[in-house]
Amino acid sequence: MSNPTADVVIIGGAVMGSSTACQLAQRPDFTGRIVVIEADPTYQTCASARSAASIRQQFSSPINIDISLFGIEYLRQIGTHLQTGQDRPAIDLHEGGYLFLATPDKEAILRENHVLQETHGANIGLFDQQELKSRFPWLNMQDLSAGCHGLTGEGWFDGYGLMQAFRKKARSLGVEYVSAEATRIAPSGSGWDITLSTGETLSAGILVNTAGAKGGAELCRQAGLDVPVRSKKRCVFTFECREKLTGFPLLIDPTGTYVRPEGNGYICGSAPPEDQDPDCDDFDVDHTLFENHIWPVLANRVPAFETIKPGPAWAGSYDMNLFDHNAFVGAVPGIGNFLLALGFSGHGLQQSPAVGRGLAELIVTGRYETLDLSPLGIERLAANTPLIEKNVV
Numbered sequence: 171m172s173n174p175t176a177d178v179v180i181i182g183g184a185v186m187g188s189s190t191a192c193q194l195a196q197r198p199d200f201t202g203r204i205v206v207i208e209a210d211p212t213y214q215t216c217a218s219a220r221s222a223a224s225i226r227q228q229f230s231s232p233i234n235i236d237i238s239l240f241g242i243e244y245l246r247q248i249g250t251h252l253q254t255g256q257d258r259p260a261i262d263l264h265e266g267g268y269l270f271l272a273t274p275d276k277e278a279i280l281r282e283n284h285v286l287q288e289t290h291g292a293n294i295g296l297f298d299q300q301e302l303k304s305r306f307p308w309l310n311m312q313d314l315s316a317g318c319h320g321l322t323g324e325g326w327f328d329g330y331g332l333m334q335a336f337r338k339k340a341r342s343l344g345v346e347y348v349s350a351e352a353t354r355i356a357p358s359g360s361g362w363d364i365t366l367s368t369g370e371t372l373s374a375g376i377l378v379n380t381a382g383a384k385g386g387a388e389l390c391r392q393a394g395l396d397v398p399v400r401s402k403k404r405c406v407f408t409f410e411c412r413e414k415l416t417g418f419p420l421l422i423d424p425t426g427t428y429v430r431p432e433g434n435g436y437i438c439g440s441a442p443p444e445d446q447d448p449d450c451d452d453f454d455v456d457h458t459l460f461e462n463h464i465w466p467v468l469a470n471r472v473p474a475f476e477t478i479k480p481g482p483a484w485a486g487s488y489d490m491n492l493f494d495h496n497a498f499v500g501a502v503p504g505i506g507n508f509l510l511a512l513g514f515s516g517h518g519l520q521q522s523p524a525v526g527r528g529l530a531e532l533i534v535t536g537r538y539e540t541l542d543l544s545p546l547g548i549e550r551l552a553a554n555t556p557l558i559e560k561n562v563v
């Protein structure tokens with residue numbers, strides 16, 4: 171690197187780092203140098219490349235609803251936001267909605283969440299058993315009493331395409347991407363010194379930690395902060411079904427198992443039982459999870475899924491915040507010029523437009539302008555005031 175000094179260094183250049191870099195570079199009131207350090211420019215194993223790439227407003231925390239409402243508007247206008255030259259990126263957004271299903275004992279929680287979601291402007295329909303049956307005739311309703319379906323603003327998209335679109339736009343605006351691992355960070359004056367795996371060092375006025383579960387937690391540790399963010403393995407399975415099921419949403423069974431259309435087939439997954447959920451050290455697929463748990467649940471809920479053709483599967487690393495299943499975003503009290511965005515607990519892709527925007531605002535103006543992301547501040551960890559998200563998928 172010819173010039174070892176940058177105004178802002180972002181460590182981790184997947185969706186969160188690239189969104190932040192891009193939206194910072196897009197600001198007319200910021201003219202500084204931005205460097206993104208990314209250990210794996212092929213992005214093979216990062217969460218951003220292995221996600222189920224879906225967006226919903228059906229959360230139980232107001233901040234998550236607001237973030238996703240911002241996110242869906244951003245995704246709808248992606249071609250305009252991230253156009254480079256004549257190239258308007260497309261991310262194949264399908265607004266098929268989430269369908270959260272409830273058994274009688276969980277119906278009150280569903281209704282409570284629905285009121286909150288509607289109050290915040292989400293377009294979610296609450297349906298009783300009869301209405302569900304007429305809308306989704308292929309569904310086994312036997313044990314269900316109600317369900318909530320995202321009528322607009324929820325669905326799925328090309329998540330890898332979103333990450334690459336942020337990256338491409340950032341680069342077109344002069345953001346520099348360095349292919350190296352940041353092996354060591356240390357405070358230096360009011361900024362930071364960063365040692366790279368190439369042996370080079372870089373100094374930064376502001377350091378942004380968007381290095382995902384493992385890398386991010388390690389960088390925090392070096393900065394003197396212990397964050398309860400862990401990498402948890404989540405497997406995604408694909409299958410085809412001969413019977414055509416029209417209007418299939420992203421269905422969340424009361425057991426937590428999810429399934430949604432993808433291409434000509436479906437993808438599905440589920441968290442493993444809590445006592446079988448160690449930190450993710452490899453990307454081996456646990457096929458027994460599909461055979462013993464997921465498929466039986468799906469076949470019960472959608473009888474057409476009794477006869478399916480399983481396809482490829484993959485494993486990814488969930489960036490789980492063990493404290494309260496919500497991200498830590500923003501500046502860190504007591505650690506100067508150190509910003510982070512970590513621990514998205516399975517909803518980081520959809521949150522990347524709003525969080526990247528918010529971090530860019532913090533860097534330039536010292537405060538949030540578009541959406542107040544302070545409920546996600548890491549202050550809640552020391553204060554022991556968790557912001558519990560009940561709808562974790």
Ligand SMILES: Cc1cc2nc3c(=O)[nH]c(=O)nc-3n(C[C@H](O)[C@H](O)[C@H](O)COP(=O)(O)OP(=O)(O)OC[C@H]3O[C@@H](n4cnc5c(N)ncnc54)[C@H](O)[C@@H]3O)c2cc1C
Pocket residue numbers: 181182183184185186187207208209210213216217218219220221222223224225350351352353380381382383384385386404405406485486487488489511512514515516517518519520521
């Ligand atoms: C199976 C699965 C399904 C998911 N489904 C959804 C979904 O439907 N909707 C949704 O919104 N989210 C979903 N997620 C979550 C979402 O993918 C993540 O929250 C999001 O991608 C996090 O992005 P990130 O940029 O913070 O981290 P990552 O994508 O993990 O990227 C971190 C980057 O930092 C780099 N890095 C790490 N350490 C260093 C270092 N020291 N130096 C340099 N570079 C470093 C890594 O190489 C990596 O590229 C899912 C995740 C998984 C695994």
